[in-house]
Amino acid sequence: MVNYRYLGNSGLKVSEITYGNWVTHGSQVENDAAIKTVHAALDAGITTFDTADVYANTAAETVLGEALKGQRRESLEIFxxxxxxxxxxxxxxxxxxxxxxxxSVHGSLQRLGTDYIDLYQAHRFDYETPLEETFGAFADLVHQGKVLYIGVSEWTAEQLREGHALAKDLGIQLVSNQPQYSALWRVIEGKVVPTSAELGISQIVWSPMAQGVLSGKYLPGQPVPEGSRATDEKSGANFIKRFLNDEVLTAVQNLKPIAADHGLSMPQLAIAWVLQNPNVAAALVGASRPEQLADTVKASGVVLEAEAMTAIDQALAGVVVDDPAGTYEVSPKTRVV
Structure with missing residues (x-):
């Protein structure tokens, strides 16, 4: 079963393995299979579910709402x-x-089949809207009871600090940031994580397996597996490209004996690695089949000693991206249309 952690400086507990439906529901996976996978997540002790209105152009929210229908709402955390x-x-x-x-919030509430959202997140920073306007709107939703907590995604350390101050002035809680983070992609460690720890903001990390590369299934010098994410433009193929070179893929193969020594699969090792960071509240995992979750949830509660963490660093030496400048390149300078 899955362990739970507090989300930021709040009293809300979330499952440290959180189910995300970015590239599956409403596009890659048929609805019946998606619903079965959500039910498998619930059976494994996952209570926290993350989606977005933009996923499959709102269809992912609809599928998640259908999958959670009939569940006790008080026992779920819906993001x-x-x-x-x-x-x-x-x-x-x-x-x-x-x-x-x-x-957007009214559309999300309707599609998810709920009268409140546990965590409502700014999916990127909006350079074209005054932050006071954004947080004023968020505060209204919290005070109306439609939203309980506020989070953001891929914000810089400076943006987090400014947003946190505004939220405090308005009597609401900014409790989380949702960045990309994995043993290969560590750009948040330099500035975002220390700032977040200071402010009481947790990370809910996406792509802990580096779009599947850390599963070890992509081999150097070999074509990508048929039907994998790397071949599907609807399921994040563009995101995985940065990792698909022989230098990275060779380094990843060096992780296999480390995983084996600890009785872990490669996906379990990758997820356990991000959960060793005390500022991480949850690792987002997706699945196209229920049996995939049976493997990944076993990463919950795994403790990697310092020796193992050092061995992972040595195995990936030279291919890790950790420049904090990477956090400044994610939010578009003009709104996406």
């Missing part, structure tokens, strides 16, 4: 996000303006 364009993609169908936030 979603706002920023990217949905619908007909008109001039106000994107960003973090008061109008787009208001319209």
């Amino acid at each position: 979603t996000k706002v920023y990217f364009p949905t619908g007909p993609k008109g001039p106000n169908d994107t960003g973090l303006s008061r109008k787009h936030i208001r319209d």
Whole structure:
């Protein structure tokens, strides 16, 4: 079963393995299979589910809402996000303006089949909207009871600090950031993590397996497996490209004996690695089949001693991306349309 951690400086506990449906529901996986996988997550003790209105252009939220129908709402933590364009993609169908936030949250609530969202996240930083406007809209939703906590995704250390101050002034809690983080992609460690730890903000990390590369299934000098994420433009193929070179793939193969020595599969080792960071509240995992979850949830509660962490660093020496400048390149300088 899955362990639980507090989300930021709040009293909310979340499952440290959190189910995310970015590249599966509404696109890659048929609805019946998606629902079975969500039920497998519940059976494994996962209570926290993360989605976004933009995933499959709102279809992912609809599928998740259907999959969770009939469950005790008080026993679940449902997360979603706002920023990217949905619908007909008109001039106000994107960003973090008061109008787009208001319209988006009502759509999300309807699709998810709930009257409140546990964590509502700014999917990116919006350079075209005053932060005061964004957090004023978030505060209204919290005070109306439609949202319990506020989070963000891929914000820089400076943006987190400014957002945290505004949230405090408005009487709401900014409790989380959702960045990419894995043993191969560590750009948050230099600035974002220390700032977040100071402010009481947790990380909910996506792609802990580096888009599947840390599973070890991609081999140097070999074509990518048929049907894998690297071949599917709908399921993050663009994100995995940065890792698909022989230097990285050779280094990843060096992790296999480390995983074996600890009685772990490669995916379990990758997820356990991110969970060793005390600022990480949860690792987001997806699945296209229920049996995939049976493997990954076993990473919960695994303790990797200092010797193992050092061995992982040595195995990946030279291929890890850890420049904090990478955190400044994620949010677009103009709204996505």
